[in-house]
Structure formats: structure tokens, C-alpha cells
Amino acid sequence: MKKIEAIIKPFKLDEVKDALNDMGIKGMTISEVKGYGRQKGHKEIYRGAEYIVDFIPKVKIEIIVEAAMVEAVVNRIRETANTGKIGDGKIFVLPVEEVIRVRTGETGKEAI
Amino acid sequence: MKKIEAIIKPFKLDEVKDALNDMGIKGMTISEVKGYGRQKGHKEIYRGAEYIVDFIPKVKIEIIVEAAMVEAVVNRIRETANTGKIGDGKIFVLPVEEVIRVRTGETGKEAI
Amino acid sequence: MKKIEAIIKPFKLDEVKDALNDMGIKGMTISEVKGYGRQKGHKEIYRGAEYIVDFIPKVKIEIIVEAAMVEAVVNRIRETANTGKIGDGKIFVLPVEEVIRVRTGETGKEAI
Amino acid sequence: MDTGDTAFMLIATAMVMLMTPGLALFYGGMVRSKNVLSTVLQSFVCLGVVSIIWVIYGYSLAFGPDVGGLIGNLDWAGLAGVGLEPGKYSATIPHLLFCAFQLMFAVITPALITGTFAERVKFPAFLLFTALWSTLVYLPVCHWVWGGGWISGHGGLDFAGGTVIHINSGAAALVAALMFGKRKGWGKESFHPHNLTMTMLGAGILWFGWFGFNAGSALAANGVAVNAFFTTQVATGAALLSWLIAEWLVQGKPTTLGAASGAIAGLVAITPGAGFVGPTSAVIIGLVAGALCYFAILAKSRLGYDDALDVVGVHGVGGLWGALATGLFATTAVNAAGKDGLFFGNPQLLGIQAMDAFTTIAYSVVVTFIILKVVDLVIGLRVSEEEEVQGLDLTQHSEIGYSL
Amino acid sequence: MDTGDTAFMLIATAMVMLMTPGLALFYGGMVRSKNVLSTVLQSFVCLGVVSIIWVIYGYSLAFGPDVGGLIGNLDWAGLAGVGLEPGKYSATIPHLLFCAFQLMFAVITPALITGTFAERVKFPAFLLFTALWSTLVYLPVCHWVWGGGWISGHGGLDFAGGTVIHINSGAAALVAALMFGKRKGWGKESFHPHNLTMTMLGAGILWFGWFGFNAGSALAANGVAVNAFFTTQVATGAALLSWLIAEWLVQGKPTTLGAASGAIAGLVAITPGAGFVGPTSAVIIGLVAGALCYFAILAKSRLGYDDALDVVGVHGVGGLWGALATGLFATTAVNAAGKDGLFFGNPQLLGIQAMDAFTTIAYSVVVTFIILKVVDLVIGLRVSEEEEVQGLDLTQHSEIGYSL
Amino acid sequence: MDTGDTAFMLIATAMVMLMTPGLALFYGGMVRSKNVLSTVLQSFVCLGVVSIIWVIYGYSLAFGPDVGGLIGNLDWAGLAGVGLEPGKYSATIPHLLFCAFQLMFAVITPALITGTFAERVKFPAFLLFTALWSTLVYLPVCHWVWGGGWISGHGGLDFAGGTVIHINSGAAALVAALMFGKRKGWGKESFHPHNLTMTMLGAGILWFGWFGFNAGSALAANGVAVNAFFTTQVATGAALLSWLIAEWLVQGKPTTLGAASGAIAGLVAITPGAGFVGPTSAVIIGLVAGALCYFAILAKSRLGYDDALDVVGVHGVGGLWGALATGLFATTAVNAAGKDGLFFGNPQLLGIQAMDAFTTIAYSVVVTFIILKVVDLVIGLRVSEEEEVQGLDLTQHSEIGYSL
């Protein structure tokens, strides 16, 4: 069981979700995050004061999958989230020891 | 040391928090997330245009506990977050290598 | 490859970010979370009704670094985020199995 | 016809119209985010439903030729004969302008009631309730007090609608709160107002519009209007401070919502006496109103009914205080067409004020109860538990308030 | 000079001014969060640009001494001779007050158009467009209808600007929607309104201000003003309900945005006839307007042009219906200075109404097209794709709407 | 008594009342989210505190029978003798209406000052400061200029309160900014406005209310009121554009907040001359005001004082420019009761305008300083650092603005 965390550009979310859905991924959890990285931020101006904002809105997708699926999922995300421009984001893979479905108590493979 | 991540229905948060508190869990971190899964989303209508919204508001609870506590905590969350309806959520358990308390520098068991 | 998750007080974010930047950390991901812990919450009053709010706004910083960097980064965060008061937060270190840059497909060290 | 009076009443009428959107925001800010649109919409819908009722039969029943002191007849249905010349109720402005001014009062009264069943009412139930309540409660009571009905003859004072509007809606709200029952989670979960700046904006708009409401009730740009304007301002300011100070003393903090609530309490309390009492009396009326309504709301939690946005505590209690205060502070020195109150040597007025108020309460309570029973049978009052959790905006209207 | 009329027109003018900030909010709430400021700003900027044009040459071209029925001359440029005494257009109020009142109409008309190209227009392009359109489309059409130009002679009725303002801006909006093209993601992504409470507030302010707009068009605090006031209220209430019910029947849910949209549709539709039709006719005009504009907007998705905030569906279609409805329902019983419409025995008026409307549409379409071509050449109409994704607030103004 | 004038002044007074809630929103949108309620509340509280002061002794000290040119006596305390007949200051409207109109000016002036110490003031300190400042600074200066005091005799022009309100509050704000010191994080952290749509709404409401403020200062629905109305509109529009263009040239982007700020700068600048200058002069006054205030605010960062919401830059600098501009552009062609300015052949007026302005500044600076010293001793001015970090809403009022 692995956890895939993908940080992507917000406007790519729908596309990525649909792509994953098509390959049989039936669940995921999304959150709004802010990224700091090579992509440069923007300037804001309020009554003459200029502020540099380094943090850029990103979306984090978290998906638990069986180990065997990891590569396929990662590739799919890469393909759809890629715009070729700096700031497209990262994918991280983390180990997961157990998964439980709250409603039924099922664990492991059955739970996702 | 393990990390428990539970995705639950938002209106269950207070109950889960109280239950965990009662069993001696003294800290946790919460965030607002959106879930995609078997539970179906809703329709929105704006001036005739209908949009299907697949993402459903959920709350993510993150708790670091000693390995020995994992089972008890997971069970407690299951009991309190369970409504028996689709979309009740999932619990994931991840390995943690180290925990540090910022204020004191304590690590491990002492830090949580 | 490790993942460092630090939960800190929001007003310390800029300082921590600058400190990490100075030591060569070029990327991180931030999210707004709410913390529950020893630090006590606050009371709110609306038309006579008093509510105790236990959850306190915190910021979560997530950074993927090479294993060798973990100690330095953790220490740096500790130094800058520390105010000496309860509620300064925690740092967790988790194992990461793989990192991929969406734009290029680079993995591992190259990807961060 | 007087162009100055007509000019004044045209604008005053527009200002009273604006109070209903103002109320929508005042209420909307206090509910939880998931119910904001349903709350706002209910006020707006009153602008639709009541306007149409008014044209078809409402104005005629309320102000048309009297039938036995109880109700108007249908001679003026479809506004037949309600023209652009001065009319029965207005010597210096067109009859239709009086009709428009009164329409705005009829619109806001049921909108006030929506605060009590907020966050759990079915939209169709609200709709049916509003149509029935306007017809069966508002129109008769309005006729009694202002349309030549049985109350108007016997000497009570209600300058701008303390009885017809505030006591009436407050009484109805109490019945509704009891019949709708508590919101899910009441007493356990916290019901934070989701956007207090919206509530403050609503309070500001209501305050502004209330000048049209109270001063406009003079139906002319004259001294009485000026007096009503001034007493409205200072009673409101006083009540704002008084609520603030009361909660500061009791709970240790002066709050923003307290200031807004106090202001509304003051506006309500000065309504019946605005054109009959002097400025200093107005300050006292306001000072009492702010603290009194605050304590009324504290009491609510003890009594255990769930009047979501405190229609009873603010409009019911504030309106009742205002009616009685008019019996205390009214003076013919301010308005020769008025009466003297207790403090100006005439103890009788207080009794009349109390009687009118309690008659209205009794009628409103009984008929509101019957209407809600009917609505419950026909449609059902409350949404399902699940819908209540998800919120009325999504379940009743397929919309959400914010995507920020 | 009459102080009552002057008082009324001063306040009415202020109320019409307030409509432009109201529109800013009405529109601002409907766009996505990343474009809210640019949308709001565009309405505000009209208050600047048009005010200055008006002083320098605008009022003179629109209302100055007629040149061949087509345009005013420059005799009144810099407002020379436009003084504090009654003038050509106003027997009982200062000439400069008439000029101020008309200025507010000239301000809001280009602001209405901004709804069509919202979320993708370059700020400088908007600026140039607004200056050119005001000068080359608004001023002539205004002159034709109200300034003694060729339309004013031949007997059409436009009480408060249905043709000059709504049909005119609606026609321009259609051209603009086609020339700007669809927003990125149209038909795929969802364009949720980001803050419907802001839209409701805007609708409330517009409704309030519209009393100044319509009743103020009587230019006096008289019976005609009262009639216009009343018909405005009931047509709007009726249209609010009618849109709500139409969508309830068609899509199964009555929505808040539907109520607001219906109200605006009603306000638009009653504008040309407000001072010429009676209350019952106004209810019918409103009932038709709400449902009609709803279906017009449903049709938009099929026709496939991206009129972002439905200027065509609400102002174009609603305005056209209003112009024709005036030809149906006008009656000299309400306003002796008006005419009878089809339902009151005079079929001719309907034809004149239609002709005036279509002439205006034709002129507006052609000249708007040319102006946009020029703006596109000189500046370019749309921001880049990347800027559109990031939002206009950041890319055009280096600001963001909210940091909550 | 004239019903037209009375109608006009009743509504104008309500409009000036609305400016204070408008200011609450204008200011509230510019602070950080954690301080929004405290900012909004402070304006509302002025509506309470000053209303009560006004009834008890305020109006009497400001406008009562003169004592040595410095202050009114207490003959009119409790509004004794201030009745519903025309009075000393108003031939055609009730005395109490003049008193109400002036009350609204007295309310908004201390509310303006709250912008300078926003985000760090203790609530009780604000309360004490407001009561003292209103009494010791506002009332005397008001008396000098409008109540028959020493300034009113010697020929300066201040149509609607440029000196009494804007220069006065601007001077006080500068002292306060220096004495409160900088907000924690000033120059390091960024102080983003948290909700610019709220600020835009506030600007719109202020603009609307300002017509009551400026035109209402004619105290009658006459030509002078119309002139004041018109100059207000066009100066404001010009200043809006001028700020926008100035920042576009200097920083490369025209901003929404810039447009709103420019509009307020224009409103401030035209205030003293509104009834004395013509439309073209008003455009010029506005054009200068927008750019000038923008540069004043740019200078602030260099000078290094933390006037949180730019009371000095907008009201102080804008008000000063307006006072001097009146000395340049005033003409008896517009208002026979006025004077000619420099550009109309009378260089003297400019000197008088400057002298009045600087006297007011001197008095305001000194007395504000003393008051703040006293408040600091008795209560302390600023919240603790920790409270500042957590925000005033939670620490002073136990509330939060939003739970969206």
C-alpha cells in the first residue's frame, strides 16, 4: 500500500482527476496548498506599497494505491499535469502500513 | 511512532476529537480537504447552467502516536466517525521516523 | 529521501521560509491547518452565547529533502519557529520512497 | 398635493424597500455559511410575494372600506380607484404613494419572521407560510391599527408600526420557534455567525432605511417627521451603547454583533413613539431597549427555544418595550395630534398601549399556530436531518454562497 | 423652480449614481474570485471617464442644440450656459440638475456592457472602448431619443431609457461577446459565481437606485413619478417570482441567483413603460420578463456565444420586451402625456416601439463592431491565455480581492 | 418652513448617517482579516457616543449662543429650545433638522480618525479618546467655523466642512500615528487589505452619502445645492482617474484600491469648495487631488510613520488642497453668497483659506496630543504585542469576522 502525493497546478485538477478515474482510481483526497519553489511569485500593489508574494496556489492530491499501481498512477499524473513550464509540481511516494474504511472496517486492498 | 491520517465527514469532527481526547490523545492537527470517492457529489445550478461537483468537503485529522496506541486510536475513530453511510471516510497509518517538539527540542515519545 | 512536516505558528512562516531558503532549501509546500494540543484555545461570544474554540490556526510546512539534510533542516526550523511558548508546534520526519518532478520526469535527488 | 411631501415620501418609500435587502444581509451574516443564500433569498422573495398580493387584494383588505372594524372590503382590489390624486389617507401626496409606502411595511414584516426558522425551513413551506401569514395575520392587524379598524378608534399610539410590525412578527416568531423545534446540534455544536461584516452592513442599511420608515410615517416633510428622524437616531445610538455596555459588564467583552443588535433593538423600540416623544426621552428609551433585549436573549438559552436569529428577543421584546414606553414618554408638546403619557400626567395611555399590544400578540399567536399546522400538514415544515447537515443552500437551491 | 421637485431630483440623481457601484457588486459576485476586482473596477471607472466626457463635450452633444436630428452641437461644451436656473428640459428644476441626472444614465450604460467581456478583457482595451462607445454610440442615441433628435419627434415612448440604455447596451454586448470569443474553458470548466451574497447586495442596491432612475424620469415629484415608482416595484417583484418559478419547473430548483436575475429583468422591462402603464399591467410585464429572460439565457448555451454575465439575455431581451410591452400596455389614463397602446385601442404604437428598438439595435451593432475592431487593432481585446488563467486582478491590477 | 427644503434635508441627513457605516466598510476591507470587526465597530460606536454627547451638550457647545468667539454656551443643553420651527441657522427647515444634519458630521469626524490607529488600539482607549476628542477638538472648531465663532466672521469659505472635518481629522490622525507608533511587522511583513470588495462597497456608499454631505450643506433644495452636487460628482470622477493614471505611470499598474482612494480624495478635496466653484474648476480640483494624495501616500513610507489607513494622506492632504483650491477657484458667478478666488481676481481669499487651515491644524495637533497623553496614562493606547499578533477581533471583542 503506498501513498502518492502530487502537488500540481490548480487548473489541471479536473484533467488529472478524470484521467485517474479512467484508469480505475476510485478515490482521492484533495487540498489547497501553497507552493514555494523555482517558479517565481507575483507582485501585489496596495496604495503604493509593493509586496512580493512567493507562495503560489497549488493543489495537493493524495491517493492511496496498491504498490503495484504506483508506477502507472505516477505516470498518468505526470502526463496530464505536465505543461512543460516551471512550477508544474512534484509527485512523492510514501509507504503506508495500513488502510481502514471507516464505514465497514475493511482493511488493506478492500478498503480503497 | 506512527502517523494516523483519518478522512472523515466534517460534522463528525467534534465527536471524534472528544472521543480521542477522552482516551488521552492530547494533540492533533486538522485540515479541510475535499474528497472524491464512491459518495456522489451534488449538482449546482447558476442561471440555468448545471454543474456536477464531485468533490465533497471532508476533514483530515492527523495524529502522531506511539505504535502501541495505533490500534486503539484507529478503532476509536472508526466507532465515532461511522454513520454507516457511503462517504464515511478512510483511515491511513504511516510510519514516522522522528518527532520533535519545536519549543523544547524533545524528541520521540516525549514530544507528543 | 525524507519528508519533513512542521506544524508552526502562522506568524513565524516568513521567518522560517527565509531561514530555509538561506540554507539552500529551494522548495516547500505550505498549508493552513488547525491545531489541537496543550495550547489552549479561545472563547468567542455571539449574542450572549459563549463558545470555546479549541482549534488554533497553524501552518504546516512540508519539505522533501535528502536524508543527509534532515537534521540541519529540523534544527533550523526549531531555531526560527521557537518562541518558547506553548503551541510552538512539532516537526515530524517521514520516509519517502520516491520523488518525481512533473515537468521533466526527473526522480530522486534531481527532482527536488 | 405638495411636491415637497411627495418628494419626501417617494424617497422614504424607496428607503423602506431597501430595508428588506438590508435585513437579508443582517440575517444572512448570522447563519452558517451553508445556509446563507436560503436566508437571503427568503427576504427577497417577500418583495415578490407581498407586492403581488398587495396589488391583487392586500391593499384593499388592509386599507379599503371597513367591514365591521375587522378588515377592509374588496372595493380596491386590483388597486381600483387608488389613483394619483390625494386619497383618504393622505391629503398632500398621491393615494398610490401612500399605498406604495404601506406595501414596503407589508413586505418586511414576514421577512422579519424568517429569522426564527432560519437554517431548517423547507423553501416551499416558507413560501406558503408567507402568503398565508401576510393574508391572515398582517392584513387584518394592519387594518385594525391603521386602516380604520377597531383598534384605531380607541386611542392607542403607534407611530410607525411597533405593534403592527414588530410585536406582531415577534409573537409569530415565538410560535414558529416552538413549532419548528431546535436546529440539529443546538446546545452542542456552536452556531457561529459566518460573516459578521455582512451583518454590520445589513445593520447600517437598516438604520438608514429606518429613517424612511419612521420619519416617513409622518406622511409629510414636516416637523413631526423631523422629530421622528431625530428620536430614531438618538434612541438607536443609545441602544447600541447600552447593549455593548451590558455585555461588557456581564460577559467581559463588548462585541460587534452586540453593537449591531443593540442598534436594531433601539430602532425597534423607538418605532411606535418616534413621532410622539422628545429627544431626551428617546435616549432613555434606547438605553433601556439595548440592555433589555440583551437580557431577553440571554434568557432564551435558559428557556430553551431555538429562535435562530432572535426575532422574539429583538422585535418582540423591543417592540413591546417601545409600545409601553410610548405610553410613558409621549407628550403633546412634541406632537399635538398625539397624547400625553404617564410621565406627562396621563396614566391611561399606558393601559391602552398594553391592551393593544396584548391583543395583537394573542391574535398573532393563535393564527400563526393554525397556519403553521396547516403548512406542516400540506408540505411539512422542516427539511430532513441530512439536508439540514448539508445546508439549505445546496439542498433547497442547488447553489453555494462562496467559492473564494 | 420648485423646491419639492428639486429635492426629489437631487436625491433621485444620487440614487442613480449608486446604481453603478451596485452594478459593480452585482457583476463582481458572479465572476470567479480571481477576476472580481477587475470587474468591480470597470464599473467604477465609468464613473470617472463618463463624468469628464460629460463636462467637456458629452452633455452638449447629447442635449445641446440639435444638428440635423442626429447630434447636438458644441454650444454647451464645458457646460457653457448650463446653469442653476430651469432650462430647456426642466421647467421646475435647475438645468444643471437635469444635466447631472442624465450624466448618471450615461455612466451606467457602458458599465452594463462590461458584463459581456468580463474575465478576459485587457484593461486598456476596456478603457478605450468605453470612451469611444460613450461618444459614438451613447451620445447620438441619447440625442435621438431625448435630446430633440429624429426619434423623439415620431411618437415612440421610452419613459426611462429602455431603448437608450438597455436595448442599446444589450445590442453592443452581443457584438462584444462574439468578438471577444469564449472564455478559456467555456463549456468544460464550471464558472461558479464566487460570491452570491455580493450579487444579492448588488441587486438590492440596483432595485433601490432604480426608483431614482424610473420615478426620477418624471423630472418632478408628481403623480407620474409615483406611478413609475409603483409599477417599478410590482413589475420587479413579479419578475423575481416568475424567474424563480420558471427555473423551478424546468430545472427542479428555485435559485437565489435566479431571484436576483429575475428582479433585474423586471427592472429592465418596466423601464420604458414605468410612467405610461398601470399597476396591473406592470405585474403582467414583470411576469413575462422573468420567464422570458430565463429562457433567453437557457438559449445562450445552445447558441454558443459567451456573454459572461448575460447582458444580452437580461438587458437586451428584457429591454426589447419592455419596449414592445409599452406598445401594448400604455394608457393615457395613467399619463395624459403618453399614448394608448394596443390593448387600449391603438395598434400603431406597437409598430413605432418596434421600429425605434430595431433602429437602435442596428446602429449599436454596427458602430460597436467598428469600435471593437479599432480597439483590437490598437491595443488588442483579450489578455493572453496565461493571464486569463491567472486572473485579471493579478495580471491587470497587481491585486487580489480577498485574503480572508 | 418649506416642505421641499425639509424633504431634501431629511434625506440628505439620512445619507450622511449612512456614510459612517460606509466608512466602516471602506476601512474594514483594508485591514487584515483578524482586525476587521474592531475596525468596523469603531465607526459604529461613534454613531452611539457622539449622538448622546450631541443631545446632552454637544449641539449647545457647537451651535449655542457664542461665548467669546470660542465656544457655545450651555443654553441649548438637552436640546432645550431646539424645536420643530425654523431656527437661527435655517430659515426654511426645522431647527431640529439642522441639528440632526450637523450631528451626522460630528459622528463621522472621529470615525475618520480611527483609520490611523487601526489594528493596534485598545478598545477602551478608543472610546475615551473619541469622547474627549469630540468634546475638546470637534465642538470648538465646529463652533469657530459654523457656530458664530471667531473664524466665521473673517471671510474664509468652507462649504461643507473641509476644515472642520477633513483637515481637523487629518491633523489629529498625524499626531495619533506618531504616538501610537508602528504596527508590529511594519516594513517587514506585508499588510494586505483583506477584502477589497468591501472597500469598494464602502467607497460607493461614501460617494452616495457625500451628495447629502455636500449638496445638503446648502440647507435647501436650491441652485447652490445643485452646484455642490454636480461639482462633487465630477471632482470625484476626475480624482479617481487621476490617482489611477498616476500609479499606472509610477508603478506600472492601475489598481482598484487606487481608484477607490482617488475617489475619496476627490470627495474630500471638493468639500470646501463644492458650493463655490464651477464644474470645470471642479474637474481640475479633482485631477490634482487624485495625484497629490497618491504622492502624499508614497511619501508616507519614506517619512516612516504608520498611518494605517492613510487618514493623513487622504483627508489631511486632500482637505488642505481643497481649502486652498477654494481660494483659487471660488467665484461669485456660481454663488453670490461666496467670494471670488485668486483665479477670479481676488488674491486675498487664498491667504484667508491658508490661515484658517493652519490655525485648525495647530489647534488640533496640540489638543489631540494632550488627549492622547491622558488616554495613555489612564488606559494605555496599544494592545500588547501578543494581542496584536492574535488580532483585535478576538482579543478585544471575542469574535471573528468570518467562518466561511
Ligand SMILES: Nc1ncnc2c1ncn2[C@@H]1O[C@H](COP(=O)(O)OP(=O)(O)O)[C@@H](O)[C@H]1O
Ligand atoms: N523540496 C520540496 N518539498 C516539498 N514541496 C516542494 C519541494 N520543491 C517543490 N515543491 C513543490 O512543488 C511546486 C513546484 O516546484 P517548482 O520548483 O516551482 O517547479 P518545478 O515543479 O517545475 O520544479 C512548489 O510550488 C512546491 O509546492
Ligand SMILES: Nc1ncnc2c1ncn2[C@@H]1O[C@H](COP(=O)(O)OP(=O)(O)O)[C@@H](O)[C@H]1O
Ligand atoms: N484511494 C484513496 N486515496 C485517498 N483518499 C481516498 C481514497 N479513497 C477514498 N478516499 C477519501 O475517502 C473519502 C470517502 O470515500 P468514499 O469512497 O466516498 O466512501 P467510503 O469511505 O464509504 O468508502 C473520499 O471522499 C476521499 O476523501
Ligand SMILES: Nc1ncnc2c1ncn2[C@@H]1O[C@H](COP(=O)(O)OP(=O)(O)O)[C@@H](O)[C@H]1O
Ligand atoms: N500528537 C500530535 N499529532 C499531530 N499533531 C500534533 C500532535 N500534538 C500536537 N500537534 C500539533 O502541534 C501543535 C502544537 O501543540 P501544543 O501541544 O499546543 O504545543 P507544543 O507544540 O508547545 O507542545 C498543535 O496545535 C497541533 O497542531
